[in-house]
Amino acid sequence: MSIIERQRFSCMLGGAADAVAAMPGAVPIIHGAAGCGGNLFMASYGGSGYCGGGRFGGNGVPTSALTENDIVFGGIERLETRLRSAIELLDAEIFVVLTACMTEIIGDDVDGAVGRFQGCGKTVFAVSAPGFAGNSYAGYEAALGGLFKRYIKPSPADCRHVNLLGAVPFHDPFFRGDLEEIRRLLESIGLTATTFFTADQTLDDLKKAGSASLNIVLSPAYGVALAAELAESHGIPYIVSELPVGAEASAEFLRKVAERLGIEGAEAVIAREADRYYNYVDRALDLIADTDFMQQYGIVVANANAALPYARYMRRELGWLPRYAFVTDSLNERQREAVEAAFAEAGMEGLALVFETGTTAVRKRVALDNPPLLPERYGDRLSPAYILGSSMEKELAAQLGAKLLTASFPITNRLVVNRGYAGYNGGLNLLEDIITQFVSVR
Amino acid sequence: MPKKLKQIAIYGKGGIGKSTTTSNISAALSEAGHKVMQFGCDPKSDSTNTLRKGKYIPTVLDTLREKSKVDARDVVYEGYNGIYCVEAGGPAPGVGCAGRGIITAVQLFRQQKIFDELDLDFVIYDVLGDVVCGGFAVPVREGIAEHVFTVSSSDFMSIYASNNLMKGIQKYSNVGGALLGGVIANSINEGYAKDIVDDFAARTRTRIMEYVPRSVTVAQSELQGKTTIEAAPDSAQANVYRRLAQKIAEHEKSAIPAPMEINELREWAAKWGNELLALQAGVVVGGETAGI
Numbered sequence: 043m044s045i046i047e048r049q050r051f052s053c054m055l056g057g058a059a060d061a062v063a064a065m066p067g068a069v070p071i072i073h074g075a076a077g078c079g080g081n082l083f084m085a086s087y088g089g090s091g092y093c094g095g096g097r098f099g100g101n102g103v104p105t106s107a108l109t110e111n112d113i114v115f116g117g118i119e120r121l122e123t124r125l126r127s128a129i130e131l132l133d134a135e136i137f138v139v140l141t142a143c144m145t146e147i148i149g150d151d152v153d154g155a156v157g158r159f160q161g162c163g164k165t166v167f168a169v170s171a172p173g174f175a176g177n178s179y180a181g182y183e184a185a186l187g188g189l190f191k192r193y194i195k196p197s198p199a200d201c202r203h204v205n206l207l208g209a210v211p212f213h214d215p216f217f218r219g220d221l222e223e224i225r226r227l228l229e230s231i232g233l234t235a236t237t238f239f240t241a242d243q244t245l246d247d248l249k250k251a252g253s254a255s256l257n258i259v260l261s262p263a264y265g266v267a268l269a270a271e272l273a274e275s276h277g278i279p280y281i282v283s284e285l286p287v288g289a290e291a292s293a294e295f296l297r298k299v300a301e302r303l304g305i306e307g308a309e310a311v312i313a314r315e316a317d318r319y320y321n322y323v324d325r326a327l328d329l330i331a332d333t334d335f336m337q338q339y340g341i342v343v344a345n346a347n348a349a350l351p352y353a354r355y356m357r358r359e360l361g362w363l364p365r366y367a368f369v370t371d372s373l374n375e376r377q378r379e380a381v382e383a384a385f386a387e388a389g390m391e392g393l394a395l396v397f398e399t400g401t402t403a404v405r406k407r408v409a410l411d412n413p414p415l416l417p418e419r420y421g422d423r424l425s426p427a428y429i430l431g432s433s434m435e436k437e438l439a440a441q442l443g444a445k446l447l448t449a450s451f452p453i454t455n456r457l458v459v460n461r462g463y464a465g466y467n468g469g470l471n472l473l474e475d476i477i478t479q480f481v482s483v484r
Numbered sequence: 485m486p487k488k489l490k491q492i493a494i495y496g497k498g499g500i501g502k503s504t505t506t507s508n509i510s511a512a513l514s515e516a517g518h519k520v521m522q523f524g525c526d527p528k529s530d531s532t533n534t535l536r537k538g539k540y541i542p543t544v545l546d547t548l549r550e551k552s553k554v555d556a557r558d559v560v561y562e563g564y565n566g567i568y569c570v571e572a573g574g575p576a577p578g579v580g581c582a583g584r585g586i587i588t589a590v591q592l593f594r595q596q597k598i599f600d601e602l603d604l605d606f607v608i609y610d611v612l613g614d615v616v617c618g619g620f621a622v623p624v625r626e627g628i629a630e631h632v633f634t635v636s637s638s639d640f641m642s643i644y645a646s647n648n649l650m651k652g653i654q655k656y657s658n659v660g661g662a663l664l665g666g667v668i669a670n671s672i673n674e675g676y677a678k679d680i681v682d683d684f685a686a687r688t689r690t691r692i693m694e695y696v697p698r699s700v701t702v703a704q705s706e707l708q709g710k711t712t713i714e715a716a717p718d719s720a721q722a723n724v725y726r727r728l729a730q731k732i733a734e735h736e737k738s739a740i741p742a743p744m745e746i747n748e749l750r751e752w753a754a755k756w757g758n759e760l761l762a763l764q765a766g767v768v769v770g771g772e773t774a775g776i
Contacts, residue, residue: 110584110588111548111549111552112580113580113581113584114545114548114574114575114580114581114582114584114585114588115545115549115575115576115579115580115585116575116576116579116580116581117580118579147581148580148581148584150579151579
């Protein structure tokens with residue numbers, strides 16, 4: 043028997059709107075029924091640690107808000123009116139029309155409509171994003187792909203510039219902090235990077251993406267297909283890397299990028315960063331080693347981007363025993379194989395990689411594997427356990443008597459502003475947050 | 485006791501004579517003393533032209549486009565012998581959603597209970613061609629029409645459209661949808677044409693309501709912007725329509741048809757193709773073995 047449950051993503055339109063709203067100077071304009079934008083915002087905002095929509099995102103997304111007559115007669119007129127007023131009133135440079143389900147079903151000629159706005163002094167283009175065509179991760183790729191197609195021109199390669207793909211706004215709730223830290227690391231070895239979605243980004247950063255000499259995809263699943271397209275259209279080669287979380291993973295990441303781009307001096311940077319990192323970790327050991335929460339069984343419940351990085355962090359930075367990594371996305375075969383390959387390469391013995399979108403099914407799997415009546419003292423009980431998951435893992439935590447740090451979408455019990463878990467600084471943040479769960483009751 | 489309103493939908497391939505047949509049925513029923521409304525469900529919006537001296541009437545959707553709230557009474561026009569004429573209309577070609585337009589127009593009439601108010605005996609929906617999407621199936625669904633008739637000639641494409649319609653009826657038959665009354669065989673002059681539609685009806689377990697011959701009287705009447713009933717009331721063709729209308733008026737029991745699957749339909753058509761070829765070549769029997 044299967045149970046209908048809330049999924050951990052929204053639709054293609056939601057992902058595309060979130061991505062555009064997170065870009066500098068860009069406005070998403072939803073061409074669809076009134077309600078699409080608001081409902082989708084509730085999902086992404088509510089689940090991402092209240093990351094916020096920003097000036098042109100969330101509840102501020104302009105929409106053509108179609109009603110029945112627009113469906114019968116076509117919604118292009120309303121779209122043009124809305125687009126005209128958005129361009130007039132909003133202080134932005136890039137206007138991205140996103141088509142919702144019903145305008146795709148009735149076949150509105152949206153490309154024709156945006157074509158009439160060429161020459162208005164702004165960049166106006168459309169991205170097909172009907173909810174029935176995919177989930178929010180597909181929307182992220184479609185929006186970023188649209189930006190490359192319509193705004194970012196292929197330029198002569200700058201051997202010191204790279205782009206960061208694969209970190210999905212809101213569905214990776216720590217995307218801002220993560221991207222800022224990854225860029226800091228890249229800058230420390232002499233590179234510059236377009237992140238697309240952090241607060242510091244400008245239109246120049248977006249344009250500069252066309253001259254990158256490498257696309258770094260921080261995900262085994264998302265942005266990979268886009269990177270392959272960009273290799274053709276913009277001549278930018280790409281590498282796929284795990285999101286590095288903690289000192290060891292960050293060092294590997296820096297070596298991988300440096301080797302690929304023929305950069306020397308990465309080892310000095312790695313040594314300096316590691317010194318600082320472990321200096322801080324050392325001090326935390328006074329707490330960690332002195333108390334009885336030293337080693338835990340780990341359970342990760344996260345999307346394809348975070349599952350492996352979190353599991354590796356538990357094993358390699360904390361010395362814990364990660365037992366499960368539940369990947370909660372709905373993946374196609376290629377993506378699933380890539381995730382499996384990444385886990386295999388990381389050599390995570392003793393860890394079960396499980397693809398499971400259902401929250402109850404995750405609990406059931408853990409319960410079936412770990413009968414509660416085993417003798418506590420000598421049996422192989424999954425205790426003490428620690429979960430890096432979402433707010434939907436509260437019941438799993440209660441079932442196991444485990445600690446839970448909400449670190450994957452949806453996160454409803456924390457405010458996430460620019461906190462990140464990637465890189466060296468992110469690794470320290472994660473240490474802080476994980477251990478704080480133990481002492482927060484004191 | 486209030487009299488029972490009979491709602492009928494007539495479907496068929498575009499250009500097969502659906503509106504001509506429907507208008508003549510309306511005219512004949514009206515002549516027989518019934519109160520009739522003809523509801524055109526085709527974005528072309530010319531279903532009721534021959535009831536209105538060839539003139540187009542403003543459509544439900546034209547009116548809805550101009551104002552957000554429409555009184556259904558404003559889009560009902562009187563035609564020949566007091567027949568109420570309505571055209572659902574639709575968006576411009578290539579824009580919007582004609583199917584949704586039909587839904588909107590039909591719902592407007594249901595919500596405002598116009599059929600009760602006008603004390604009608606018959607509402608006849610004249611619906612565009614193939615049942616290409618949910619919108620065009622609306623008269624079949626939700627208990628709007630009780631009986632569906634399909635107009636078909638012996639042309640393969642026309643039979644294909646009728647077979648599609650039957651699939652739509654079959655699909656909705658277990659949720660209170662309309663059932664099939666029968667096939668109105670149109671443009672039936674040659675003997676083989678009758679054989680083809682008879683065979684089609686037998687295969688799909690339905691029946692032929694009437695064989696309507698192709699007639700120049702119909703064309704002449706339409707050129708005057710009239711039905712045959714109005715323009716040539718004493719013609720043999722008018723009597724064919726009267727007979728058909730009477731059968732429809734008396735029709736009580738419709739049934740679930742048994743449409744052919746696509747491969748079956750193709751094989752069936754190919755078999756008839758061979759027989760027609762044989763007929764043309766003058767082979768009476770054993771055409772297949774005669775080396776054609």
